[in-house]
Amino acid sequence: TDESMLSSVFCEKCQRLIDVQSFALAARYYSLSNLGLCTPLEELLEALRGERQERNDIKTDEFMNNKKSHEVQVMSELVDSIASYCGIKQVIDIGSGKGYLSSFLSMHYNLKVYGIDSSNTNTQGAHERNRKLKKHWKAYERRARANLQSQKLEEMNDRPVQTEIKCESNTNEKPLNNNSNLQSQDQVTTQDSDVFTGIATSESSKQTEISLVAQTQSDENKLSENVLDILNVLPADAVDIFSSSRCNCGELCDEEKARRKMVSLQAKASKSSESNLYFPLTSYITAETELSDIITDLEDSVMVGLHTCGDLAPNTLRIFTTKPEIKAVCSVGCCYHLLSEQYENQEVIFFPFFADCTGEVWGFPMCQYLKDESWCCGRNARMSACLALERVAVGQTLPTESLFYRAVLQVIIEENYGVTKSDRHVGKIFSKSSSFLDYVRKSLKKLELDDSKLSDSCIMDYYNGYKDRMNELEAFNMLKVVLAPCIEVLILLDRLCFLKEQDNIAWSGLVKLFDPVKSPRCYGVIALKKQSCS
Ligand SMILES: C[S@@+](CC[C@H](N)C(=O)[O-])C[C@H]1O[C@@H](n2cnc3c(N)ncnc32)[C@H](O)[C@@H]1O
Structure with missing residues (x-):
């Protein structure tokens, strides 16, 4: 059954991933092609x-x-x-x-x-x-x-x-x-x-x-x-x-x-x-x-x-x-990450009926079935749905360095500015940057954070402190790529169910x-x- 297949993937107590192979198999099972x-x-x-x-x-x-x-x-x-x-x-x-x-x-x-x-x-x-x-x-x-x-x-x-x-x-x-x-x-x-x-x-x-x-x-x-x-x-x-x-x-x-x-x-x-x-x-x-x-x-x-x-x-x-x-x-x-989600950033809704009464039109979910369940995907999952498993499978690499830059930037922002969530987006700064230092300064400016409070050496300390963990980040992103088709299935089936309704x-x-x-x-x-x- 679906449940037994998933029970071996994550630890029941701590919910951590314990079996990568089963995770990949389960992900393939839930892909649209399968x-x-x-x-x-x-x-x-x-x-x-x-x-x-x-x-x-x-x-x-x-x-x-x-x-x-x-x-x-x-x-x-x-x-x-x-x-x-x-x-x-x-x-x-x-x-x-x-x-x-x-x-x-x-x-x-x-x-x-x-x-x-x-x-x-x-x-x-x-x-x-x-x-x-x-x-x-x-x-x-x-x-x-x-x-x-x-x-x-x-x-x-x-x-x-x-x-x-x-x-x-x-x-x-x-x-x-x-x-x-x-x-x-x-x-x-x-x-x-x-x-x-x-x-x-x-x-x-x-x-x-x-x-x-x-x-x-x-x-x-x-x-x-x-x-x-x-x-x-x-x-x-x-x-x-x-x-x-x-x-x-x-x-x-x-x-x-x-x-x-x-x-x-x-x-x-x-x-x-x-x-x-x-x-x-x-x-x-x-x-x-x-x-x-x-x-x-x-x-x-x-x-x-x-x-x-x-x-x-x-x-x-x-x-x-x-x-x-x-x-x-x-x-x-x-661009699933740009979808508006009805049940994102909301307090737990006990009566989905009321959430539906606002008259607002949302990108996800569309179908009544998922609305009744107050289904939420979340921006991170929708971002993952945009990854291209088939391209990675034929040897095209993930943009590990730019993802690493972005991850370290997140730590810098949280530790130095206390910002954990923001409406602003960093966007495509990586390709326009000559170095990590340049990337961080440009990003902070775009996020309208005062970059003068961070010295060059302070920024580079973050880089050096994390650079040995780049392979961990790559492994994490590979897991996201493997999961991408499952999230895309959810979004596409929601659209199909809406039509079937x-x-x-x-x-x-x-x-x-x-x-x-x-x-x-x-x-x-x-x-x-x-x-x-x-
Ligand atoms: C990814 S592009 C695809 C363009 C084109 N169909 C193609 O395949 O080359 C998406 C396009 O949708 C347009 N777009 C986005 N939101 C829109 C909206 N609400 N109304 C009209 N056009 C929109 C954008 O300006 C952009 O040109």
């Missing part, structure tokens, strides 16, 4: 579009080391499948950042995408990047099409006999493709009743989509080979420099500019008949956000979020459940989308609404 709670991505894709339908394969080999390309490729393929399944052409990308996912969804999949981010700099960057991308994209497609044409002509001229055979096989191919598409339609229909009963679908739009895909498939496959290359051609930095150089005027002026741009973009969007459009917008999203205030032509949409930090992921799910226009959601969260959802699940070595926050929370409910 619990068998995930829906395999392939299964979901097949259910959405029918097993036999050809996949829009994009060669990834060239992009293996590119985290963003990997994420964008996998997620966009899934989002497109969900959108096609539901007969939807509009996507809302929450926390869209510089618009990597949004622009790809609009360019490659012809979806109309509203990307919403709280940072105006990101919105400007996304605009600029998308403008450049569009330019390159058209040129690229023209070139690729011309190459394809000349390749075909060359083949026809050079090898007439083969061409004849090819032409024949081409004419044979069409009905075959059509047949397989019809079969896949059947499969979608079958799965409509089996897997996703009641999900909003539009058969006619699916049929059109599928036959369009069939017509352009072979060309697209060739074209798409370099499509992700273009994402890399336009480094975000280039856009950053450009956009920041334009943002020299004051705050109000920027806001006014952004507002006007948004209004004019929306006007364009409502007039335009093109579907491959991407509109980066600036807005701070909360659970209460009225999407129709931001998007004037809001229609049935899929809501997506790629690495939406802290409360943005839970709020994306909340918006999905409450807004009738949002028919499906695909959310990958990150809703009446208007036809299907919800956790899906491992990314290779965790490339992209450690790799689980997507996916859900589709019932057709009748909204």
Whole structure:
């Protein structure tokens, strides 16, 4: 049983860890991959579009080391499948950042995408990047099409006999493709009743989509080979420099500019008949956000979020459940340490009911089950959940030195300033520091503590006093890394349970989308609404 497994791990009397191996085994047992709670991505894709339908394969080999390309490729393929399944052409990308996912969804999949981010700099960057991308994209497609044409002509001229055979096989191919598409339609229909009963679908739009895909498939496959290359051609930095150089005027002026741009973009969007459009917008999203205030032509949409930090992921799910226009959601969260917790820093609550009556919306817990239990994770545990076990497992090391600096700094702060808890954060000082001394001085300044009361030698005494214990710290952090997947499970299952508790959802699940070595926050929370409910 679970209890007997854990009883050997910790000492009953002192609660100390006594069996590291059992600890590691128990941690693995409670990881998402071991619990068998995930829906395999392939299964979901097949259910959405029918097993036999050809996949829009994009060669990834060239992009293996590119985290963003990997994420964008996998997620966009899934989002497109969900959108096609539901007969939807509009996507809302929450926390869209510089618009990597949004622009790809609009360019490659012809979806109309509203990307919403709280940072105006990101919105400007996304605009600029998308403008450049569009330019390159058209040129690229023209070139690729011309190459394809000349390749075909060359083949026809050079090898007439083969061409004849090819032409024949081409004419044979069409009905075959059509047949397989019809079969896949059947499969979608079958799965409509089996897997996703009641999900909003539009058969006619699916049929059109599928036959369009069939017509352009072979060309697209060739074209798409370099499509992700273009994402890399336009480094975000280039856009950053450009956009920041334009943002020299004051705050109000920027806001006014952004507002006007948004209004004019929306006007364009409502007039335009093109579907491959991407509109980066600036807005701070909360659970209460009225999407129709931001998007004037809001229609049935899929809501997506790629690495939406802290409360943005839970709020994306909340918006999905409450807004009738949002028919499906695909959310990958990150930065669990930024989640707001309902039962953190609270006195023991004997009546969770009252804690729930405050009307506040919290990042954790979301589901009623954990609320009833007054579950608390705590910031330390949530910080641990952000660690990347899979990366450590393949030999990537932990930032032991920076963690050691931070740990010794904590001792200095407690012993010399009496501070044990603070709302302030040290942040990323380590990479900007030339030495431990420099690190401590910079950190104390950031925490607004008077660093003049500590001499250099006093600071270095702390360093020398603890440096032999760095290996202990490393061992401790390894234990945290091993535990990380269990804490992530808790956070993800809370989100899934929240969705399962809703009446208007036809299907919800956790899906491992990314290779965790490339992209450690790799689980997507996916859900589709019932057709009748909204
Ligand atoms: C980790 S980044 C991911 C960006 C993008 N999705 C990507 O994958 O490249 C998270 C983004 O969410 C934005 N963000 C955070 N909280 C937000 C909120 N409440 N409303 C809108 N955007 C938010 C941030 O500005 C940031 O660009």
